[in-house]
Amino acid sequence: MNISTPSAATASPAAKIRIDGLSKKYGTFTALEPTTLDVQRGEFLTLLGPSGSGKTTLLQMVSGLTPATSGRLSIDGENWTDRPVHERGMGLVFQHYALFPHMTVEENVAFPLKMRNQPADQIRTAVAETLEKVQLDKFAHRFPRELSGGQQQRVALARCFVFRPEIILMDEPLGALDKALRETMQLEIRRLHREFGTTLIYVTHDQEEALVMSDRICVMNHAKVEQLGTPSQIYSDPETIFAATFIGHSNLLEGTLAGTDDHGNTLIRTAAGTFAGLMGARDADAGTHALIVRPERVSLGAATGPGMNELRATLRDVVYIGSDNRLLLDLPDGTEFTLRLDPGAAIGTEIGQEITVHWPIAAGRVVS
Amino acid sequence: MTKTDRSLLSRRSMLAIGTAALAAPMLGRRANAQTASLTVADPGGPFNAGFSKAFYEPFTAETGIEIVSVARDAEPTAQFKSIVETGSYIWDVCTLTLSARLILEQEDLLDDIQLDPALAENMMPGSVHSNFLGTDVYATISAFNTQSMENGPSSWADFWDTDAFPGRRALRRNPIDTLEQALMADGVAPEDLYPLDVDRAFAKLDEIKDHIDVWWTGGAQSTQLLQSGEVDMLAGWNARLQSAIDTGTPAELVWNQGLYSIEGWGLPKGGPNVDAARQFLAFCARPEQQALFTDDLSYGPTNLSAYEHISEERAKVLTTAPANLDGMVLADESWWEANRAEMTERFNLWLLM
């Protein structure tokens, strides 16, 4: 796996899509800072971020729907920056599907094949096959408005996969679906992706979805890339406060850097004390720093040996959420601190009393 | 169903010509005891200005009865009919053409004017009827643009002669007058026109059909055609053509072989203010009053004594001035009354062919 950062692209020559300094400005408003990024052949890359983070802009520039202000887009080493949309042959799936309302399901799915002037019988076979694959063969003659949201979504997928595009771009395709349906469709898209071996860029603001589906995640915020990596890298080795808080739940202890300890761990002085952690931030000089600890890495009781951090706080509440118990602690300065325990584990402390917790130094990351 | 059919029938008969009067609600009626004002429908525009000066204002000054003038439609017969049939008298007096008079008389929609015969002594022949007082005489004549043509057509035969008088031409989009013009162009003497030899007229019209550039419909349009230079010669009503000249258009009127007709007052039958209305009509018959409207209107007064009060120069452009009247003939309304529908259909079809 190849990790590239906005500042230094360490691209492999085999990259399917090479985004090289692409940026977008609308007047004085910057929708995307110059961004560099490689996507490998057959990879499932997710652009993850809140609205306004620039993820859709980036996707649209790759698709050709939006011309780039600067930068270069290469596909298979060829410059595609100015190539018109309909010559890119990329599959696009839109948030609200963008099905043609005046065409039946069958006609919608056949549309890209007709545009490629394929013979009619070939089109018929391909459409039937694809509809079967998304379990819509019985709905071929319906109009989109006669279908449910999930069915419409599957038509959109079928219309995209039917012409076997080498690259598929999806812009929040599951945004309009309810949770259960969304989970089913996530697996469906993963299955189709694997089956067809396509290179897929997927835009979402749902971190869970990103974790479930992606080979790699590109976390975006404020019109630029925050961090790029595999789901587990992003989760366990966040580089920025934003990446750490946007993905999963984190305890965040803000403070100032206080040098390093004997083992080379970074020390950070916070309101709740000075702690040691691994340096995660790319830029050690950046303004605000914080120590990040995932709640499941924290245990009850005093430190059991070296290489541990220890913390005392007041137990405010215990919340049972099925898979585990969540303990909410208040630090002296009012910061909230969370840890997760097995539901069966004994707590041994009454609500309102002081409690001591600890976690391994290696589980903490100092980010900026 | 029977009920619906019956009501439909009764509505039909209300609209149908010459059927018995309906028991219409009399909402429009006003008290008759003391007439404070009369509502008079005139054609508006210059008529209103001329008539106000000649009739309305002096009448009010003399009698104290106020005159409220309103504009009526170009063809008020339909409106007139419903006014009488439904009893909603929105007018007390209305201007009518002779042909409208004839239609309304046949349907018994006009009230008697009871004019003192002494007042009618010097009036044009045909301008006073038992239910009609002619106020002005208008004529259908021709005019030509003196800038584009040195010598204009002086007769209808000339008008038809496209070789001797090249140029753009306009005629009225109506068989009335146009058929007469065609016959005169074909050599029929004005006094022998009626009854019209229709086939001969249409045959003559065929000759000029492709040379007519504009078939005009409204009076103001004929003014505009002459004024803007859109056509070089055209047939039209004398006052309309004159008003183009009055605004500076280089044009000349041709009175020879003109057809004149008379316009005047009629009273809707059974109106609430009929006595005051008759008083008003008698006032309008006076020559000195009639002379006054000729300042604004280039139509001729019906009371020929009015010329004693009109300047010689103004008289030149008035229909009833002797020099103009000589070459003209009175259009026969009764022939038209009998044949108008048929002629209109035939004329319109001829136009489209």
Next chain:
Amino acid sequence: MSSVTSNISARGGALSRLKLGPLWLAAPALAFVAVFLLLPMLRLIGLSFSGEETAGVSLEHYQHLADTPIYMRILWITFRISILTAFFSVLLGYPVAAWLARLPDSSRNKWLFLVLLPFWTSYLVKTFAWMIMLGDRGLFNSILTGTGVTDGSLDLMYNEFGVLVGMVHAMMPLAILTMVPVMTGIDRRLPLAAGSLGAKRAQRFWLIEFPLAMPGVAAGGLLTFITSLGFFIVPAYLGGRGQTMLAQIIIMQVQELVNWAFAAVLSVMLVAAALVAIWIYDQFFGLSSLTQASSTGVKGSKKGAQWLRGAGQKVLAGLAWICSPFNRLGDRGDDGPKPVRAAYLGALFLFLLAPAIIVLPLAFTAEQALTFPPPSYSTRWFSEYFGSQIWISATLRSFGVAFATAILATVLGGMAALALARSDSKWGKTVFGLMLAPMIVPRIVIAVGLFYLMAQIGLVASNIGLIIGHTLLAIPFTFIAIGAVLKGYDWRLDQAAATLGAGRIKVLRLITLPLLRGGIISAALFAFVTSFDELTIALFISGGLKSTLPKQMWDDMYLQLNPTLAAVSVVVLVIVTAILLLAQRLQKS
């Protein structure tokens, strides 16, 4: 799935709340149309079957119609001119509508204003402006011969071309205004999606954009066709001897020949022609799509629609193929090369605004005659206008009548639209047809029929009579305008408000009406303008002392064509512009 079910239950809940069924809301408007349109129409039909002598039912007038070739010929000419008018209005208006639909709301409103401006200019003024421009010595011919483009003058007027210029100019705003809502309702990503699926420029247009705009195109064509059927001013003044339309003949029968029965026969013909056009439209698109701001395409359930769909798709694919040489245009995401588009839009707006542009200097001429450009300028014609009791009182009357009409028509039409939007009743279609009936029946027919009714109940020459007549004409406009916004209204908001404790009146006042305000204001505006510019009804109903402004202008124009008319037109334009700007302000705040 769940969202669909909740939608259905939402609808059911709303329906049960109105116990009598929402269709009852249409009752006042229906009664209005029944009394003031259907009743007079029935009389005319009865009259058309009357005999000259006999009292019973007779076909003699129809016999006459069949025996005389002229009427069939005039009917054909009327059809031909109306179809050509509708065709060119839609064809030339389409690019404008498509462009307007893509603009952001605020600038779209600004440009729509320029489309509405010619719509507000009185027919009479527009026609006379065209006469000044198209004449033998008119503006265009002066330019053409002056610059040496042509040797002699071209015949631009007193022929079919002149009629079409006048009629297309009058009807194109209607076509554009009908198409724009449908086009704004089209999901703008669809052509993009098609592009990503490999569709080139021509294919994107003919296979996606055009079919989706088709309901708007067809509705625009239908409305312009039907309205054109009843024209009489334009063919009378701009046509030659070959351009006689049915409405002219009807007016002649009534006003000159006083042959009511035959006028009734011709009116029935005219109405029948309109009904046939509507029937055809309904077969293919469904009548209700007239008020639909969304693009659902060809109606699937109709017989023959399947066949039509297939045929239509083939035709469109063919068109896409034919246009493929132009595929390179607009491949960079923009639609059409900008200079060409700008030139076209510029020319079209110039065409639309030309009469207003001509009228403006004419109003300030110092001359008696309407020569263009005026040799010298003055404000004498404005002094004439403002100094004239007749003009001022006519202006005030028009204002009052238009204001009352706007309120009455908006309430009646709005309630009917609300009724239809909330009802699934099978009577909905009938109600719909009745609401549009005043638009289908030519005005001259309505005017003649109303005149007798009004006379009977003593409302001739009364403001009330005028308001009734104008409201009748305005109801279809308010009905359609409010119906269009109701289509896009989320009824769950009402329910949400109800659950928060708002009673039905409060829901209406605090939620529904504020959200629909834009539609309601534009509906009222339409009604106001319909009344303010109305001539045909006023010709009959506003006799006597109660002349409206258009009636006064007509009288003036018929008798003495002088620049007062231009001055009055300018005053009217200023008034209406002010009203629109006010309405836009209200809509924003």
